[in-house]
Amino acid sequence: MSGDLAARQAELVAALVAGGPLPPGFAPAPVDAARRALLRKRAGDVARHWPLLAAGLGAEWPAVFTAWADGRPTGGSLRDGWDLARELRAEGTLPPLGAEELAVREAASRYDGRTAPRPRRRPAFARVGGAVAVQAAGRVRLLRPAPR
Template identity: 40%
Template sequence: ADSAHRDAAPAPDATDAARGRLARAQEGLLAALVAGAPPPEGFDPVRLEVQRRALAAKRATVIAKVAPELPEILGDGYRPAFLAYARGRPLTDGHRRDALDFAAHLLARGLPDDAGARARLTRWWQDRAGPRPPGTGPLARLSRSPLFSRLLRAVRPAAHRR
């Protein structure tokens, strides 16, 4: 019985080849689902598209929770803009980085169209693009306020006149 079991086991070369084929199929499937690659052979493109959209929608929802300011700043344009961004960009470095990359993507294209929203998005990105998230203490909040910015602009020219 022991020798029959050994005879039934596939040869190591066949096992390695099967593992390689499986790995390539998995890579192709993952690329089709999250990176906009064409569907791999043997997979239903319609079903893959449904799943791809569901994954992108879930990702947009998670980003909205991680960075609630983004949907607030972008309004109704948040979800379509994020889904367009995510279509060819897989999540690689976590959701915080994804939110920052999404904002940078929009800003690099001069979006959003509304100048006020673009300015808010720029400030949001600048506050968070450093190695640490922004502080939440009273001084940190004050330094980000529009009133503080106006005060600084009013004081700086006086200092330069001396």
């Protein structure tokens, strides 16, 4: 019996956070409402780890994040923000503030999209948009182009 309960719970969790099908016996409307609430909570958590990305998207942040995250299991707030920022960069829609934040993160840490980010030990730089972040001796400096 506990195995059956565990399997049903796993199905429900998959439907709520990973885009899984609705398990039998659950009403679609309440599950969908809970799924949307969890996406909003997740957007808030990611915004705390990626404040410049969220600020750069402004009022669009919740919609952009939830559209991206819907159906994707979370890798944690830091990694979710990193993956979203990289996807926005690839699409050409990463706002300048998000580009600066991504450049700083990529200069400071290695992240392959699969495993947890690890601090860089050697000097590194990252360029995203017009920003260049340089990391040396554990400190990151953000270089911006001169205003015109």
